[in-house]
Amino acid sequence: METIINIVGGVALLLWGIRMVRTGITRSFGADLRRALAASARNRMTGLAAGFGVTTILQSSTATALIVSSFAGQGMIAGIAALAIMLGADVGSTMIVQALSLDLDWLSPVLVAVGVFVFLSTENSRRRAVARALIGLGLMLLSLRLIAMGALPFRESEAMAVLVGPLTNEPLLAVVFAAAITWASHSSVAVVLLIMSLAGMQVLNTQLAMTMVLGANLGGALAAVGLTAKAVPAMRRVPLGNLLMRLVGVFAALPFVPFVQPYLTMLGDTPERLLANFHTGFNLALVVLFLPLLALVDRAVRLVLRDRPAEDDPGSPRYLDEGALDTPSVALTGATREALRMGDAVKSMLSSAQDVLRTNDAGLRKTVEAQDDVVDRLHEAIKLYLTRLTEEELDKQESRRSIEILSFTTNLEHVGDIIDKNLMELAAKKIKGHISFSAEGQRELEAFHDRILQNLDLALHVFVSGDEEAARKLLHEKTAIRDLERRYVENHFRRMGERRPDTLDSSSLHLDVLRDLKRVNSHLTSVAYPILERLGVLTESRLIEDAERERIGAVSPPLGAQPKRGDG
Numbered sequence: 042m043e044t045i046i047n048i049v050g051g052v053a054l055l056l057w058g059i060r061m062v063r064t065g066i067t068r069s070f071g072a073d074l075r076r077a078l079a080a081s082a083r084n085r086m087t088g089l090a091a092g093f094g095v096t097t098i099l100q101s102s103t104a105t106a107l108i109v110s111s112f113a114g115q116g117m118i119a120g121i122a123a124l125a126i127m128l129g130a131d132v133g134s135t136m137i138v139q140a141l142s143l144d145l146d147w148l149s150p151v152l153v154a155v156g157v158f159v160f161l162s163t164e165n166s167r168r169r170a171v172a173r174a175l176i177g178l179g180l181m182l183l184s185l186r187l188i189a190m191g192a193l194p195f196r197e198s199e200a201m202a203v204l205v206g207p208l209t210n211e212p213l214l215a216v217v218f219a220a221a222i223t224w225a226s227h228s229s230v231a232v233v234l235l236i237m238s239l240a241g242m243q244v245l246n247t248q249l250a251m252t253m254v255l256g257a258n259l260g261g262a263l264a265a266v267g268l269t270a271k272a273v274p275a276m277r278r279v280p281l282g283n284l285l286m287r288l289v290g291v292f293a294a295l296p297f298v299p300f301v302q303p304y305l306t307m308l309g310d311t312p313e314r315l316l317a318n319f320h321t322g323f324n325l326a327l328v329v330l331f332l333p334l335l336a337l338v339d340r341a342v343r344l345v346l347r348d349r350p351a352e353d354d355p356g357s358p359r360y361l362d363e364g365a366l367d368t369p370s371v372a373l374t375g376a377t378r379e380a381l382r383m384g385d386a387v388k389s390m391l392s393s394a395q396d397v398l399r400t401n402d403a404g405l406r407k408t409v410e411a412q413d414d415v416v417d418r419l420h421e422a423i424k425l426y427l428t429r430l431t432e433e434e435l436d437k438q439e440s441r442r443s444i445e446i447l448s449f450t451t452n453l454e455h456v457g458d459i460i461d462k463n464l465m466e467l468a469a470k471k472i473k474g475h476i477s478f479s480a481e482g483q484r485e486l487e488a489f490h491d492r493i494l495q496n497l498d499l500a501l502h503v504f505v506s507g508d509e510e511a512a513r514k515l516l517h518e519k520t521a522i523r524d525l526e527r528r529y530v531e532n533h534f535r536r537m538g539e540r541r542p543d544t545l546d547s548s549s550l551h552l553d554v555l556r557d558l559k560r561v562n563s564h565l566t567s568v569a570y571p572i573l574e575r576l577g578v579l580t581e582s583r584l585i586e587d588a589e590r591e592r593i594g595a596v597s598p599p600l601g602a603q604p605k606r607g608d609g
Contacts, residue, residue, distance in 0.1 A: 051187035057177075059230055061180065067099065067368045068368065078105070083122070085122065088124075090129060092127060092133060097133040103265050103268070105130040107268060108364040110364060111364040120279070125335060128331060129328075134324075135317070136321075139318075142237060150179070158172075212295055216256035216295065228261075229257045229258060247302060256291070258290075286331045290331075294323060356419060358379050376423055376426060379419065399483065416454060452565070478550075481536065489558055492522065499511060499518070500515060503572065509572065516573065518566060519566040533548065
């Protein structure tokens with residue numbers, strides 16, 4: 042039992058080390074790597090080179106597959122170029138295996154020590170991410186040593202011989218077994234390194250280990266297929282094409298495993314070197330075999346995954362790239378773009394609400410209510426996406442931006458609810474009761490509405506730019522809207538005092554519309570607070586404004602009048 046625990050612990054440390062390397066690299070150079078992949082779509086050779094280079098640095102063909110799939114889904118990369126990138130990525134993922142097949146045990150404490158020293162001695166996010174990658178490499182080397190030490194008792198174990206026996210006699214079963222482990226761990230690198238360690242301790246014979254390496258290659262392609270299973274066909278074709286090429290390659294190579302082993306010993310006399318060379322050689326063979334046939338592979342996956350009829354679903358997110366979750370800066374940019382889409386939907390609702398109140402258009406009222414479902418769906422998608430992003434460790438700036446996006450989209454969702462559940466309810470009463478506002482009251486409501494629409498545009502600008510002057514202006518608009526509402530309420534009560542019939546009939550609706558529009562404005566202006574607070578001017582600004590208003594005093598409505606209170 043102790044032996045099993047030691048091996049399981051070593052494997053867990055290996056997976057964690059690989060994850061640290063991947064996250065460290067993506068946070069340091071993720072945006073640059075994505076740009077390199079996007080720029081490589083000119084032809085097969087540039088795609089092959091880019092896939093090799095990016096994955097050699099990133100050390101995750103699955104991560105590369107998700108990025109390329111995202112690009113393919115957006116129409117940024119053609120199918121043939123995307124498949125060429127994946128061929129290069131598969132070769133690139135073997136480079137770390139080549140490096141770790143050497144005797145580098147001495148390097149583990151050096152990498153960990155340097156990584157920890159750099160991580161603790163700087164606040165620079167890129168340097169800390171590079172330090173994280175160095176620590177991960179050190180942990181990977183340490184884990185291999187722990188696995189090797191833990192596997193020693195298995196060399197003479199009868200139980201291990203009973204377990205390995207069926208795999209030795211049934212190569213196909215060994216392929217499936219290794220593929221399943223790789224799919225479960227989402228890391229072909231980890232499984233190949235584990236196989237190498239067990240072979241080095243003579244727990245696995247070399248031929249069985251080579252067969253299991255083929256299975257690990259197959260399982261590595263399965264992970265990306267599973268992660269894109271619910272995506273659009275254009276995104277799913279890249280992982281599926283990669284799986285198809287590996288599947289053909291595995292079944293083609295399986296009968297030749299016993300024959301290539303003697304030749305591989307010429308390149309390295311240890312099991313670790315032999316398996317590393319076999320792993321790289323298999324992926325190079327896939328490049329030679331399939332690079333001229335990529336058009337055929339692309340045609341095959343298009344037959345399996347046909348394009349769906351175009352559906353313009355406004356509630357479906359467009360910029361929440363699943364493949365960008367490992368690169369927080371890119372993911373936050375996508376979430377910001379999606380929040381702007383949500384803002385545009387809210388603006389359309391607010392603009393249409395004015396038309397409904399002016400024209401009593403019942404059909405348009407239902408359209409506005411339907412738009413609130415779009416806003417709710419976009420808000421839910423953004424919220425879930427950012428929740429997944431925050432499962433990763435974010436630096437202070439990224440964490441702050443994530444909170445700002447969540448806060449802003451939540452306020453937009455509240456605005457949508459006010460329009461749907463309050464303003465449209467008031468519109469329904471107005472339509473049902475055949476109520477009309479007075480001409481003067483209608484002009485005031487429209488002017489109030491237009492002012493808040495302008496503030497919505499300003500809020501969107503502040504959200505994107507973080508501009509201090511615009512944020513100050515938006516915060517001042519909160520006071521201005523409050524004063525304007527008070528003035529319009531006073532005008533309304535004056536008209537009531539004049540006993541105007543249309544004012545008396547519409548009084549309750551008129552005041553409620555003003556109140557709800559002011560609530561909308563309060564939610565919009567909230568985007569200015571975190572920006573001004575970060576700049577250290579929020580508290581001072583608010584205190585000065587509040588003190589000034591208390592000194593001047595607020596103008597009260599005429600005696601006996603009780604206007605409804607709004608928040609903000």
